[in-house]
Amino acid sequence: MSATAKVLDPCSASRMMWFDKRDQRALFGDIRDEEHLLCDGRVLKVEPDVLMDFRQLPFADGIFRLVVFDPPHLTRAGVDSWMRAKYGMLTSDWREDIRQGFAECFRVLEQEGILIFKWNETQVLVSELLALTDERPLFGHKSGKREKTHWITFMKR
Structure with a gap:
C-alpha cells in the first residue's frame, strides 16, 4: 500500500468513476484481475493494485480517511455479457456479502471517516441494502x- 493512500476503493473494477485512474491517494482493489474484449473492439481491464475481497479486507482497523464502496449490483446477467464483465456479479448469498462488505468498509475507516456508497437499483432496491448496516447515511443523490x-x-x- 502506498504511504500516501488514504482512500480505499475495494471494488474498483475498471475504475470507471475515477477522473485519475492512477491517483496515488487511492488504493484500488478488486476480487478480479481480468481483461475483456468488448463487441466494439474496446478492451475492458480490471487491474487492481491489490487483489482483495470486500467481505474480508486485508487491512488494519481505522487506516483510511475515505472508502468508496461500489460493489457489484447484479443478481443476474448472462455468463458472457458486457454488464457482467463491467460490473461483476453478486453471489446467491448477496445479503450476507453486502452486510460483511459494509462491516469491513466501516472497520478500515478512521473515526468520523467517510464512506461513499454507490448502488444501482435495477435489480435490488437501495432500501434492501441500507437495512444491512447499522450505520445511518447522512445524505445521498440519485x-x-x-x-x-x-x-x-x-x-x-
Whole structure:
C-alpha cells in the first residue's frame, strides 16, 4: 500500500468513476484481475493494485480517511455479457456479502471517516441494502437516465 493512500476503493473494477485512474491517494482493489474484449473492439481491464475481497479486507482497523464502496449490483446477467464483465456479479448469498462488505468498509475507516456508497437499483432496491448496516447515511443523490444509481454518504460514528 502506498504511504500516501488514504482512500480505499475495494471494488474498483475498471475504475470507471475515477477522473485519475492512477491517483496515488487511492488504493484500488478488486476480487478480479481480468481483461475483456468488448463487441466494439474496446478492451475492458480490471487491474487492481491489490487483489482483495470486500467481505474480508486485508487491512488494519481505522487506516483510511475515505472508502468508496461500489460493489457489484447484479443478481443476474448472462455468463458472457458486457454488464457482467463491467460490473461483476453478486453471489446467491448477496445479503450476507453486502452486510460483511459494509462491516469491513466501516472497520478500515478512521473515526468520523467517510464512506461513499454507490448502488444501482435495477435489480435490488437501495432500501434492501441500507437495512444491512447499522450505520445511518447522512445524505445521498440519485443519478442516471432513470435515477437508478444512488450515491449515499456515511460518516463513521
